[in-house]
Amino acid sequence: MKKNNFLHKHQKTLAPLLSLVLIILVTASITPGFLSIKIVDGHLFGSLLDILHRATPTALVALGMAVVIGTRGIDLSVGAVIAISGAVTAVLTVNTDFPVWLVVLCALGTGVVCGLWNGILVSVFNIQPIVATLILMVAGRGIAQMITEGQIVTFHSDVLDAIGNGYFLAFPIRVWIAIGMIVLTVLVMRKTALGLFIEAVGANVRASRLVGIEARLLVLSAYVFSGFCAAMSGIILAADIRGADANNAGLWLELDAILAVVLAGASLAGGRIYLLLTIVGVLIIQTLTTAILTSGLPAQYNLVVKATIILAVLLIQSPKTRQWLSGFFSKNKNAGKSSAGEASTDKRSAKP
């Protein structure tokens, strides 16, 4: 019975984690060598490493997205912000003598400005988030194209190369960067009252204002954070291919980020944030992509297979399915004991 309780308590956490493990195991059985990790040139090498490596840009964006969604918002512009910050990185590296730290600072600054723009539209002008950020989603790519003059601007910089593809202590540097950001965000959101405030604003703006929370500023800073994360991701993506591709960098990444947040069990209606589970969601999406690429599946099936598996994961997570599953388990294990009460206990578990 104790074990069953544990399962119930952590169902929300377990579902995405188990899905991830399952996907990895199934892929490993189809593609031999998928799990193998070797040491090449003093760093780890293998498909699992590729997944971590490739997941970092999405993970950073999803982190910002999770916070924005927590405030009952959404940020559709992250893909465009990635293109802009990548373009700024490339153009400044090629056309100026700026040291790398200044280039990176400028690119991050552009992300912050983009976030500020979104945040002001949403929190000061009260424009619906989906509409407010749609503006930058459409215009942002155009801005990036203006910066790069429509060309792919290639650059060379040892520091940026390291950010894109370097290794530190056997792991890719960009993975360390992402881990740093994740730890920092989790600490700020869970060890200070900020996370609670943001969730409160997402759950009920009016009530949180009445208890004295500065809702406007919180929403604004959520978008700024998202813009900052997207800019980081943009720098990494540009460093990865040593060039800024304004047309394609970060294209549709906003959708992957939203999907990851949702896979983590967050509600688009706001008020709930699961930061670590969001990262698990990102890993699920990236594992699928890498698995499909290594499996030798014909290209035209990629999207359908990906969608089907994502659908399955979402179905497993839906409260209805879980209720049904837990009912099924309780009936089997201790016949007749009502599970209705237990099934509704997982309303709000404030964990990362």
Added chain:
Amino acid sequence: MQSLSVRSSLPWLGAFKRKAVLTTFSVLLPVLSASAMAADLTIGFSQIGSESGWRTSETESIKAEAERRGYDLKFSDAQQKQENQIKAVRSFIAQGVDGILLAPVVETGWDQVLKEAQRAKIPVVLIDRGVAADPSLYLTKVASDFKEEGSLAASWLAAKTNGRCNIVELQGSVGSSAAIDRKTGFDSIISNFPNMTIIRSQSGSFTRAGGKEVMESFLKAEGGAKNICALFAHNDDMALGAILAMKEAGVKPTKDILVVSIDAVPDIFKAMADGEANATIELNPHLGGPAFDAILASKKGTKVDKWIKANGPLYLPDTAAAEYAKRK
């Protein structure tokens, strides 16, 4: 030739009057050479936009060719919108141009405006893409044959490897005509060589990031480069991404894996000059010459083919440095 100098001293009379003068002279002097007559053609050119470096160089090449021939080129940038292109073609018809070049942004929806041009007896030449309309509605299409590009890549590879090669393929965006036809053309050649096989084929969506990610997965799935003899990428950008992936996995492009791709963007010449790519086939942007020739031919009443294939050459590393300097 005195008549010509008279004519050129009256530019302020505008295109219409100059044309009228020319017509008079050409009636009076039927021996006037074709090039002198051509000197006064007015051509309308409706371009899709400037979404890629290739399209920009196509626009510039056509403008330069018109200038070289002394044509009056009326250029219109549609910014990716068909309605803008239709408007542009209608305004060309209203201005009574001698011919229209049209790079159609989409395949369908052109019948009406093409009929209007036909009624005005203005030949329309499609540039670099086709339309889904009755071929009698336009004079000709000047475009590369994607299948031939694929075949050329395969032929080069077959010659280079004596028909013995395990190939990994980076496809373009799924469903795009460039991806489908380049694959078909490539397959049609290697099917003649029993020891040439495509061992892995995936879409890299025509992007650098896509090419890099897919190549990484190929190298993992094949356990390194030992089983891979060549990479065929449907465009240069994917090849450039794949080259990065190879280098990061400790694989030497061109030595461990041959690299052949299509488009001839400037950066691939740099890669070839650096010994990281083997061959590229140009997606020819110089379509102005054949298009103008077709309009001239139709004015003279000569029959013109419905598809003028303007395929570019295959470039090898020996000329890469010079080509890169030229294109940069």
